[in-house]
Amino acid sequence: MTSIVLFGSTGSVGVNTLRVVEAFPGRFQVAGLTAWKNHRVLEKQIRKFKPRVVAVADEQVAGQLRRRCRDLSVTIGSGVEGMVQVASMPEAQVAVSAIVGAAGLIPTLAAIHSGKQIALANKETLVMAGELVMREARARGVSIIPVDSEHSAIFQLLHGQRRQDLRRLVLTASGGPLLRLPLGRQARVTPEQALRHPNWKMGPKITIDSATLMNKGLEVIEARWLFDVEPARVDVVIHPQSLVHSLVEYQDGSMLAQLGMPDMRGPIAYALSHPERLALPIPSLDLARAKSLTFEEPNRKQFPCLGYAYDALRAGGTMPAVLNAANEEAVWAFLDRRIPFTSIPRVIRAAMKAHDVKPVYELSDVMAADRWARDRARRAMKITGQDKGVART
Ligand code: MG
Numbered sequence: 001m002t003s004i005v006l007f008g009s010t011g012s013v014g015v016n017t018l019r020v021v022e023a024f025p026g027r028f029q030v031a032g033l034t035a036w037k038n039h040r041v042l043e044k045q046i047r048k049f050k051p052r053v054v055a056v057a058d059e060q061v062a063g064q065l066r067r068r069c070r071d072l073s074v075t076i077g078s079g080v081e082g083m084v085q086v087a088s089m090p091e092a093q094v095a096v097s098a099i100v101g102a103a104g105l106i107p108t109l110a111a112i113h114s115g116k117q118i119a120l121a122n123k124e125t126l127v128m129a130g131e132l133v134m135r136e137a138r139a140r141g142v143s144i145i146p147v148d149s150e151h152s153a154i155f156q157l158l159h160g161q162r163r164q165d166l167r168r169l170v171l172t173a174s175g176g177p178l179l180r181l182p183l184g185r186q187a188r189v190t191p192e193q194a195l196r197h198p199n200w201k202m203g204p205k206i207t208i209d210s211a212t213l214m215n216k217g218l219e220v221i222e223a224r225w226l227f228d229v230e231p232a233r234v235d236v237v238i239h240p241q242s243l244v245h246s247l248v249e250y251q252d253g254s255m256l257a258q259l260g261m262p263d264m265r266g267p268i269a270y271a272l273s274h275p276e277r278l279a280l281p282i283p284s285l286d287l288a289r290a291k292s293l294t295f296e297e298p299n300r301k302q303f304p305c306l307g308y309a310y311d312a313l314r315a316g317g318t319m320p321a322v323l324n325a326a327n328e329e330a331v332w333a334f335l336d337r338r339i340p341f342t343s344i345p346r347v348i349r350a351a352m353k354a355h356d357v358k359p360v361y362e363l364s365d366v367m368a369a370d371r372w373a374r375d376r377a378r379r380a381m382k383i384t385g386q387d388k389g390v391a392r393t
Contacts, residue, residue: 001026001029002027002029002093002272003029003030003031003091003092003094004028004030004031004092004093004094004095004119004272005030005031005032005034005086005089005095005096005111005116006032006033006034006096007034007083007086007087007095007096007098007104007107007111007122008035008036008097008098008100008104008121008122009034009035010035010036010038010042010045011035011036011098011100011203012203012264013096013098013147013264014035016264017096017098017268018030018045018048018049019265020265020269020280021049022048022049023278024278028272029049030049030050030051031053031089031091032051032052033045033049034054034055034056034083034086034107035054036056036057036099037056037057037058037061039056039061042056043065043068043069046065046069046072046074050074052073052074052075053075053076053077053085053086053089054074054075054086055078055079055082055083055085055086056076056077056078056082057078057079058078058079059079061078062077062078062082083106083110084110086107087116088111093116093117094116094117094118094119094272095107095111095116095117095118095119096119096121096147096268096272097111097118097120097121097122097125098121098147100124100205100206101122101205101328102124102325102328102370104122104124104125105122105124105125105128105129105363105366106363108125108133109129109136112133112136112137112140115140115141115142117143117145118137118142118144118145119145119147119268119271119272120145120147120226120271121147121148123222124218124328126144126221126225126226127221127222127320127321127324128320128321128324128325128366128370129366130222130224130225130320131225132360132362132363132366133225134226134228144226145271146226146267146271147264147267147268147271148219149245149262149264149266150171150172150219150223150246151219151222151226151246152245153245153246153247153257153258153267154171154227154258155226155270156270156274157247157258158227159274159275161250165250165252166229166233166248166249166251167233167249167251168229168233168235168248168249169223169227169233169234169235169247169248169249170235170236170246170247170255171219171220171234171235171236172236172238172239172242172245172246172247172295173215173216173236173237173298174197174198174199174200174210174238174239174242175213175238176207176211176212176215177193177194177196177197177198177210177211178193178194178211179238186302186342187340187342188341189211191204191208191334191335191337194207194208194211194334195207195208197210197211198242199241199262200242200262200264205328205331205332205335208331208334208335208344209327209331212303212305212331212341212345213298213303213305214306214308214309214327214344214348216236216298216309217305217306217307217308217309217323218309218324220236220306220309220310221309221312221313231310231313231314237297238295238296238297238298239295240294241290241292241294243260243262243285243290245258245259245260246258259285260282261284261285263282265280265282266280266282304345304349305327305344305345305348308323308345308349308352311352312352315352315357317358317360318357318359318360318366318368319352319357319369321360321369321370321373322351322355322369322372322373323348323351323352323373324370324373325351325369325370325371325373325374325377326347326348326351326352326376327344327348328374329347329373329377329381329383330343330344330348330377331344333381333383338381338383339381343381347377347381348377350376350377351373351377354376355369355376
């Protein structure tokens with residue numbers, strides 16, 4: 001029996017993780033859950049999966065939830081402290097890190113410190129603090145197993161191969177809902193249009209990141225740390241059908257690809273059971289019906305965010321954290337209709353240009369860069385007041 005703690009249980013990956021757990025009751029159990037504010041969904045999850053400890057974003061939501069769960073024996077905490085308590089639960093062996101955005105970093109690090117294996121869906125953890133997180137994981141003998149579909153594909157394709165034979169990684173990108181939209185019409189894109197992802201059903205932040213291709217940029221950074229390869233050996237190709245989840249090329253020119261129906265339960269289950277494969281109720285991919293798989297070069301003029309991610313990796317130190325924080329602020333501002341779609345890359349570029357790169361020795365270096373970049377981005381967008389701080393999912 002594998003006992004898991006799940007960060008971000010009411011989000012898209014969180015819900016799919018619980019679907020996998022539910023399908024294999026003799027195999028997985030849930031020790032702890034964390035969520036942001038969605039206490040209605042969380043209450044249902046608590047009743048169904050019976051975690052011992054739960055944490056939510058703030059004390060007010062925790063109070064509401066405690067009242068609703070009076071008849072249950074569950075401890076409900078709040079804030080960073082509550083999340084860290086769940087992350088440190090001694091009876092769990094695995095932490096599934098599925099919080100969206102920078103807020104995932106601290107609980108993930110806490111789980112690493114308590115020696116748990118990490119099933120990582122929160123790519124921002126590695127974008128912000130990849131070197132630090134991987135160093136901490138190595139020091140504690142913790143493996144970080146990707147849940148992101150592209151990285152899960154690569155993880156599967158590297159299995160049983162010799163590392164020294166690797167030539168490059170190729171991440172596939174759907175291109176998002178705006179792939180065919182002429183550059184001149186981007187300025188008038190509404191949140192509704194940008195949220196219409198053609199192949200994957202995901203949360204709003206990652207769907208906007210797919211529309212700007214920043215999601216792929218963040219994934220390049222994630223791959224760099226996860227698989228310890230130089231950025232120059234991580235390539236991106238547009239593949240609108242989202243059936244090839246990524247590829248690995250070996251030095252004999254042989255390319256291996258991983259294919260399947262786009263369903264997050266696949267990567268989640270593999271992260272929890274590898275190298276064993278669980279019998280999931282995911283339909284077979286019908287290649288004859290799919291007919292064609294197409295690939296094209298990403299248009300870097302149309303999608304400048306992808307290039308900014310490579311720039312941030314090259315600059316190193318605190319720059320990827322700045323890229324990530326400025327992007328988060330810009331994406332939420334776009335979703336709130338406070339800036340146009342085309343301002344997202346502008347806000348990021350301005351923050352990166354103004355940033356003095358510093359080396360990352362510890363978590364506080366990353367958090368300082370994160371705060372600096374959010375502040376810089378908000379000032380650039382003339383947004384002041386409310387929702388300060390990194391925790392927003
Ligand atoms: Mg992905």
